[in-house]
Amino acid sequence: MAVGSPLSPAAWLDDIFASKAAIRGQVIRRNARDIEKFVGRQTFENELKRLGFQAAENAGQVIIFCNREPIRRIA
Template sequence: MAHSGTRSHADLWIETLFSAKAVGRGGIVRRNVTWVENEIGRDRFIAEVRRRGFHLVECGPQFIVICHKQGLRVIC
């Protein structure tokens, strides 16, 4: 458990991921599912994506985060 005033490994991991240039431009980021599960856990990752209003797709071994809050339409 992290002490007050310090950030946990999971918090730093999330901060690093969501500070990527692609996120700021409304682009996409992708991460290996197994890696995410080992680093911070699936539930925490989903909660962080949802909290930001982004979209999350799981495709094979990858999580794909679409970093904008506009509607999403799957074409095929």
């Protein structure tokens, strides 16, 4: 079980990707520290790859693009 979370790492990931935004193919944001703490970076990245999603990290926040569309940096 993840330290500090009542959910197992798998349940924590399931909870994120079962959100309305994720199901709709939208964008969600999570604290990078929480990802490290509750599931671990490698497990998180493996799940992104399995789902075909992408993510970006900035200032301690991870933006998860819950779709397979390309990402284009604007500036």
